Amino acid sequence: MRNLLLAVCVLLSVSIQAQNLSNPLAMYKDSSAFVAWATSAEVVRGYVKISDTTFTYTDNFSGTTSNHAFYGTTANCLGKANGQYISLGDGGSITLQFDSPIVNGAGHDFAVFENALIPDAVPNQDSIVFYELAFVEVSSNGEDFVRFPAVSHVQTTEQVGTFGYENSNLLTNLAGVFPVFYGYPFDLEELANEPNLDVNNITHVRLIDVVGSIDPQYGTYDSEGNIINDPFPTPFHSCGFDLDAVGVIHSLNSVESNVFATSDVYPNPTSGFVNLSSDRDFSVEIYNLMGQKVLCNSEKSTSFAMDISDIESGIYFVAFVFDDCRVVKKIEIMQ
Numbered sequence: 001m002r003n004l005l006l007a008v009c010v011l012l013s014v015s016i017q018a019q020n021l022s023n024p025l026a027m028y029k030d031s032s033a034f035v036a037w038a039t040s041a042e043v044v045r046g047y048v049k050i051s052d053t054t055f056t057y058t059d060n061f062s063g064t065t066s067n068h069a070f071y072g073t074t075a076n077c078l079g080k081a082n083g084q085y086i087s088l089g090d091g092g093s094i095t096l097q098f099d100s101p102i103v104n105g106a107g108h109d110f111a112v113f114e115n116a117l118i119p120d121a122v123p124n125q126d127s128i129v130f131y132e133l134a135f136v137e138v139s140s141n142g143e144d145f146v147r148f149p150a151v152s153h154v155q156t157t158e159q160v161g162t163f164g165y166e167n168s169n170l171l172t173n174l175a176g177v178f179p180v181f182y183g184y185p186f187d188l189e190e191l192a193n194e195p196n197l198d199v200n201n202i203t204h205v206r207l208i209d210v211v212g213s214i215d216p217q218y219g220t221y222d223s224e225g226n227i228i229n230d231p232f233p234t235p236f237h238s239c240g241f242d243l244d245a246v247g248v249i250h251s252l253n254s255v256e257s258n259v260f261a262t263s264d265v266y267p268n269p270t271s272g273f274v275n276l277s278s279d280r281d282f283s284v285e286i287y288n289l290m291g292q293k294v295l296c297n298s299e300k301s302t303s304f305a306m307d308i309s310d311i312e313s314g315i316y317f318v319a320f321v322f323d324d325c326r327v328v329k330k331i332e333i334m335q
Contacts, residue, residue, distance in 0.1 A: 023127060023169070026182040027111045029081040029247070034111075036248040037081075038096040038205070041074040046092030046209055049235040051218050057237045064237070068092075071238035081113040081245035083180050088134070088209040088240040091220075095206045096246050101140070102202035104188040105250030105328040106317040107291030111183030112136060112175035112207065113244040119165050130165040133176045133210040133230050134241040135220075136186055140198040145206055146191050148173040149223035156214050160231050174228075175207060176241055183247055189289060189315070192330070200252065200260075209240040253325060260327050263320045269332035270308070277303040278320055278327075285319040286311070286331075308333055 027033065045068040049055040058065040069089025076084040077094070088094060102110050117130040133152075137145040153170040160166055168177035175184050188199040212230030213219045219227045234240070252260065263278040276284060284304055286295040294311055297304060313335045320327040 021178065021182060023178070025185060026178045027108075027185055027247070029113065029181045029183070029245070033249050034080075034247040036098060036100065036251045036253075037079050038246040038248075039078060039099050040097045041077055041086075041094055043074055043086060043088065043094040044092055045069045046089030046211075046240055048089060048237065048239055049233050050090035050211055051213065051215070051233060055235055057235060059237050066237070069237055069239050071236075072242075077243040077245055079245065081181055081183065081247065083115070083244065085115060085242040085244045087238040087242050088207070090211050090218075090234075090240055091209055092240055093206060093208045094243055095204055097204055098248060098251070100248075100251045100253045101200075102138075102188070102205070102248050103250045103252045103328065104192060104199035104317075104330065105326075106287035106319065107187065107249075107289075108185035109188045109202075109248075109250045110205065111185040111247045111249065112205075113181070113183040113247065114176040114178070115180040115242050115244060116168065116176055116178055117165075118179055127167055127169045128165055129168050129177065129179070130163065131168055131171075131176050131230055132234070132239075132241050133171070133174045133212070133228065134207040134243075135210060136173065136175050137206040137208065138188070138191065138197070138202045139204040139206070140201045141196075142204050144196040145204070146194045146197045147223075148186055148190060150174045150228075151224055152222045152226050152228040154229045156227050156229050159214050160212060160229050162231055162234055164231050166229070174210065174222075180244065183245070185249070189330075205246055207241060207243060250328065259320070259322060259325065263327045263329065265318050265329050265331050269334045271334050272307070272309050274306050274308055274318075274331060274333075275303070276306060276318065276320070278322075280322055282320045282322050285321060287317045287319065289315055309335070311335070 072086035151172040212232040281300040
């Protein structure tokens with residue numbers, strides 16, 4: 001509902017853009033980390049006001065009247081983040097697909113862009129924002145979806161009002177906490193042990209609007225059973241989560257799909273040494289779960305016997321670096 005907020009900014013004194021955000025998770029749209037963007041989407045719009053489903057909103061410009069959100073089209077959320085968006089409405093959802101699957105690489109694997117607003121009334125605190133949140137789910141077959149474990153520690157004693165704001169640092173794994181052009185990243189490693197999900201073949205990403213009411217009759221809950229408090233009601237055609245884009249960080253492109261099956265890591269789990277092989281020359285990089293490089297070999301070969309005796313036990317990612325692509329595989333080191 002950003003367009004409506006801009007119309008009343010004289011009351012709110014809101015800044016719609018932010019530079020140099022203090023939260024290190026915030027990813028700018030022009031980051032070289034992004035290799036692809038969503039290419040298709042299907043939306044199911046939610047109500048304008050879920051607590052009164054007969055309530056309608058009329059857009060005087062288009063003449064459209066509806067009890068469901070109707071701002072924007074799916075075209076607005078395809079391709080690179082550009083500030084255009086589609087509004088989901090209360091409890092609405094959108095499912096996106098990509099030219100190539102998203103894979104579980106080192107660190108974060110994709111990011112979701114919305115358009116949270118930073119109020120000028122709270123200077124020098126870019127974590128205090130007007131946000132409209134969404135749950136994030138992924139699927140490797142388009143049927144079985146798994147949700148990232150979202151957590152909200154925002155107070156639940158007083159409803160955040162229509163134009164209210166809260167501390168976004170109290171939110172984890174919820175899309176929509178950063179201002180326009182900044183994405184919130186997600187790491188597929190968090191879902192690596194989920195049944196019916198191949199984290200190296202994510203074909204669909206689904207976003208589901210969080211109904212921010214703290215009334216249990218309408219509200220939604222996080223993974224810890226906390227009711228999630230975000231601005232409610234927002235009875236406008238642009239209500240609910242506003243999706244700008246989904247950017248891909250680790251993608252299995254057509255070249256990678258061919259070499260992925262022929263790139264091998266063994267034994268796995270392992271200790272002391274690990275053997276790496278492929279049918280093409282490659283160099284090696286090993287990363288920890290924080291995305292930090294812990295070992296590398298820049299020489300090119302079709303096989304390596306890597307000494308990992310100095311690496312602590314844990315889960316790591318081995319990157320096979322070819323001339324035209326990278327393939328990342330997970331390894332467990334047990335010293």
